[in-house]
Amino acid sequence: MQSQLTYSAEELCRLAATVLETRGVPSDDAALTARSLVQADQRGIFSHGLLRLPLYSEALRLGGINPAPSMTFSWGGDAVATLDADGALGQVAMQAAVTRVIEAGRKHGIAAVAISNSSHYGAGAFWSDQLADAGFLSFITSSTGPVVAPHGGLTKVLGTNPLTLGAPSADGWPLTADLATSNGAYGKVIAAKNEGRPLPEGWAVDAEGNPTTDPEAAAAGSMIPFGSHKGSAVAVLLEAFASSLTTATYAFETVDIWSNPASRMNNGHLVVGIDTEAFAGRASTEARIADLQQQVRNAGPAGKTVHAPGDPERIRETEAGSTVQLPASTADQLRTLAQELSIPSIL
Structure with a gap:
């Protein structure tokens, strides 16, 4: 370490x-x-x-990221919109989208924004936390650069296609799942390369499809989806959710800024928020989610606490x-x- x-x-x-x-x-x-x-x-x-x-x-x-974009919303209906981020930092695009989702979700109970022409938005929980603070359940995903081969393949068709799910809780901490759909985030490959340490086994294959723990060989090869064919299926569907609603590019159409910082990646993001107040009521939902969190934490053997998602x-x-x-x-x-x-x- x-x-x-x-x-x-x-x-x-x-x-x-x-x-x-x-x-x-x-x-x-x-x-x-x-x-x-x-x-x-x-x-x-x-x-x-x-x-x-x-x-x-x-x-x-x-020029791969536009420092001062002119972002444009187009409304597809009262509760949905697309956002052309004009090459913005992903965080800037996502903040605009999350704000709109909360505003529209308050009126309609549910809202969604699909984003194109964006870039990396950082950790997904930064956004699901904002939605949870507003009393919303959330679903967030994004396309990335091409680094993952689908199950059984060698070609890097997919991105790491992160999935973030968040739920507000009376516990004080949202219930949060924030994960890449590859066995490890690509940033962890870069970190391992920078730190001169191997990758965990099962994360990647080299260009010939052989398992590797060498970050350099992994970068030349491909990352592996989590959960075998099931995780690969989730990754493919998230690619569709993130990019098909707009003109955002799929990973296999994208030149990653890790490879060429001048590349306008045209990442797609999707943010969906569900206002708990419009259903059983925020207080009821948050109390029930807190109960679920506590049941998970209490599920271990005597003297051992199990972490609920997001706890670590x-x-x-x-x-x-x-x-x-x-x-x-x-x-x-x-x-x-x-x-x-x-x-x-x-x-």
Whole structure:
């Protein structure tokens, strides 16, 4: 395990926002994106944290991400809309979509926004948490670059196609499932490469289809869907949900910014929110979800607590408090980036 270094979350947010502003991102959008990355690191999701800031910076510099987009909503009905994000940071596009879903969901009980021309939006729980705070159940997914071969295949047809499901709870912590549909997120392959460590077995195959734990060989080969043919089926359907409602590209049509930071990826996202108040009522639903969480936690043998979905990340965030522990390799990259941009660094 690589050593980790501890920093102030507030200072890391300021550093990340300054990097983005230096690349032309408006201050509010920069602050939003910085918060999403730092929160991921606080929760131990290093694959979706500040590890990605140098990539965002380079894509902003080369045109793969538009720092100041002119996003356009088109309403397909009272409760549904599409959003052309104009190459925006995914976090900026998602914030606009989540806000609209909550507004429309309050009126109609359910709402959805499908997004095109976007980019990576960070950890999905950052968005499902907002919906849970508003009393909404949520379904969120996205297309990505091509890194996953379907079950039985060798060609990288699919992305890691994340799935985030969230539900509000009287417990105080939402019930949250936030996962890639590959055995590991692609950011974890990058992290393993940066840190000089192998991947877990069963995550990837090389270009010839042989199992590999080498991150370099995995990048040249493909990631494996979780759950064999069942997980592969879920990944394929999420690709359809994320991209087919708009002009967003499928993964196999996309050049990933990991490969070419100048690429406009045209990622598709889908956000669906269900207002619990419109059904049995928010208080009733949140009480029932809290009961479900507690039953899961109590399901272990005597003296052992089972985690409900989302618990491990929340526990890490709570323990972190106002600090962030970064892998040393990420801290090194951020230090280099700050130097290149002549930004004062805390690292």
